[in-house]
Amino acid sequence: MTHPAFLDQLPKFAFFTGKGGVGKTSAACATALTLADRGETVLLVSTDPASNIGQVFGQPIGSRITPLNTTPGVDALEIDPETAAATYRESIISPVRGLLPEREIQTMTEQLSGSCTTEIASFNEFADLIADPDRTSGYDHVLFDTAPTGHTIRLLELPGDWSQFIDEGKGDTSCLGPMAGLESRRIVYRATVNALSDPTRTVLVLVARAQHSAIHEAERTCRELTALGMGNQHLLINALMPDLDDDPLAAAIRDQEHRELATLPSRLAHLPRTTTTLHARNVVGVDQLREFFATTPTHPVHSADPTHEPPRDYPPLTDLVDQLAAQTHGLFMTLGKGGVGKTTVATAIAVALAERGREVLLTTTDPAGNLTETLNGTVANLTIAKIDPDQALREYQDEVLATKGTRLDATGRAQLMEDLQSPCTQEVAVFRKFSEAIREAHDRIVVIDTAPSGHTLLLLDATGSYHREMLRQMGDNLVATPLTRLQDPNYTKMIIVTLPETTPILEAEQLQRDLQRASITPWAWIVNRSVAAAHPASEFLHTVADGEIPQIKHVQHLTERMAVVPLLPTPPIGQDSLHSLSQSAPLARSASAR
The missing domain is CATH 3.40.50.300 (P-loop containing nucleotide triphosphate hydrolases)
Incomplete structure (x- = not known):
């Protein structure tokens, strides 16, 4: 070895x-x-x-x-991060349970339910x-x-x-809440x-x-x-x-x-x-x-399992696009961990809908210039809008520092600034920009390649941000806020993108549970970059495909709608390549044979 x-x-x-x-x-x-x-x-x-x-x-x-x-x-x-986070969360909340109103307990619980709490609890x-x-x-x-x-x-x-910082209400955004129990x-x-x-x-x-x-x-x-x-x-x-x-x-x-x-x-x-x-x-x-570190590991011979579902039966992305194309307006979001290809999938969906004659706005956290290069030209009926997450974060940081920050000393500002650099804070900042695109979905199809997690949505709601403030101002009158729009399956369809591998699918399951806490049920799942759907020629890749099949079957049990996108020989760049991404498995097979 x-x-x-x-x-x-x-x-x-x-x-x-x-x-x-x-x-x-x-x-x-x-x-x-x-x-x-x-x-x-x-x-x-x-x-x-x-x-x-x-x-x-x-x-x-x-x-x-x-x-x-x-x-x-x-x-x-094996340290279970979720168990560690639950234990840590309870250690902070239990001393005040019964002393604070239930609404405040719910707010604290949501503040302590994000990725920052999990990271800190695991570190603990x-x-x-x-x-x-x-x-x-x-x-x-x-x-x-x-x-x-x-x-x-x-x-x-x-x-x-940190505890005093929280008690005084100076750090109620995303991360300093989880820090409250760590002083000792x-x-x-x-x-x-x-x-x-x-x-x-x-x-x-x-x-x-x-x-x-x-x-x-x-x-x-x-x-x-x-x-x-x-x-x-x-x-x-x-x-x-x-x-x-x-x-x-x-x-x-x-x-x-x-x-x-x-x-x-x-x-x-x-x-x-x-x-x-x-x-x-x-x-x-x-x-x-x-054999893991071996430079020439042994490659086993393919041995097909007759109980496995044939790859050719997997539903292609075009089936989902056909259903989405039945709408003339609405919001379609692709979600998933980084690296699973959600931006590419979102772009392919937007191109396919535009080719079907729908008016489409594609909003992404990638710079618009890069997407233009990816498309390699313009596409009729498709408009690209630029959301720069770094700029959105800077604007949000400046706004918070100009309000809460004015009451803090140097140490307090340093603490607040660290909180404002967290992944949760960036999600909040970008979501504020997304809210503008959400409104545009009244008149046309809007495709967004990144969406906030359920935790972020609930955090915005629980801390009295836009959703709760609008309800307070409107009283009993019905009002549609960004959150209620995302919860409406007739207005918004959320699509989880993952890979045919154990870890990305487990992470996607957690994302689905997270969204369900915010009363959002994902509309469909897309399994991206599948060797099984690409119909490879070699025995080696046939064996790789065999390993994917149980993972794809598992996804089928998690959702009512699913599509499987084949692994392509080169990254999809240009309208023709993006078009092939949304087509059926036979087209993917011809692409892999080139």
Whole structure:
């Protein structure tokens, strides 16, 4: 078994971080096995909400340190972020339950239900493993599947009394609410942050695929953590397409991956790097893990399961477009985690509707110029509007600082400014811009490629923003606000975009539950970049397709409507390519054969 360069002189702590679905868990598990085979002892810890360490090693793990039966020398622990967040949320709310009105309790609960609370609660759980040497004294190495973001670490370094900041009503936006219960653990956090920034104790492994969105995320993480003094980083490019002479689709994808690696951002290009090859089957079990870092892994022969649904039966995107085209106006939103292709899918839907004669406005957080290049020309009936999320955030930050910020001292302004840099705050800021597009859906079709989560919508409602204020002003009169428009299935159709892989689908399930809390039921799901729907030629990719089929079946149980978009040999650029994306599987098959 070969091993990556980052294992040479590996420090005590190693964090594997990256977008969902890039292979963080597989990389962490394979590293643990490699170290154990060298005779070292390892504690493998997951803070990933979609953790499947137990599945990889074939035994249940859970929230207690558990020895792995198949891998002597490795113990594992799965910290469930949702459970940690619920426990943390209750620790803050329970002291005031019964003392405050139920409306205030609901507001507090929603403020403590976002991604920032989950991140902080997870950090709260594993900080003790880092800060208390006695907890990990029996291990040579502690490996973490997922790492804290730069935003979370900056929050933990903020000065001042967070609890007082909240009590005085100065930080009621998104993140400082979750900070209210952490004051007593400041010493633990300081020790943890010190360990993270010590290159002799910690290495950060940035896991990515050779795809633009995943590399962009790795570059952003690299930049953020380097600015915080965490410069001991290693880049792991996972799952490169192997050389398959019998498959034009594989050859085209491999060429595209090589172009991505040849043009890496300079910040990443200067990092030490490890690459791994795509495995035909899910990396499950010790034998598969031992091949994870191999430069030429064994490629199993395709063995079709007769119980699997034939790929040709999967509904194409054009079926959904035909249903959407029955409307002359309305709001269609694509949602999903970064990297699943929701912007491309939204653009393909907008192009297809425009080709059917509908008047369409496409609103996106991507700069309009880039979309124009993607379309490679104008499309009749299609208008593109620009929403710059950074500009929207700056405008919102300036507005809050000019109101709440005027009453704060320097420390308070620093705390408020950190809160205003959170992902939740940016969602709020962008949603304010989206509200203008929502109104335009009265007169034409509006396609939006990003939507706020259910938490953000409820947070806007619970904190007395636009929705509640409008209801207060109008009294008992019926009023349509952005939230009520999004809740109306006749006006708005939300479409979740995911990939045919375990982690992105689990994340999409959480997004659906999140929206349902806001009384929004997604209209359809789209499974994007499916090898099974592309009808590959090689035995290797047939085996990859077999692994997708159970995931696609799982999606079918989660939604009344679904479409499967095939993996294309090249990124869809230009109207013709975007047009083919929304067509049926036979067209995708001809595209992959070119």
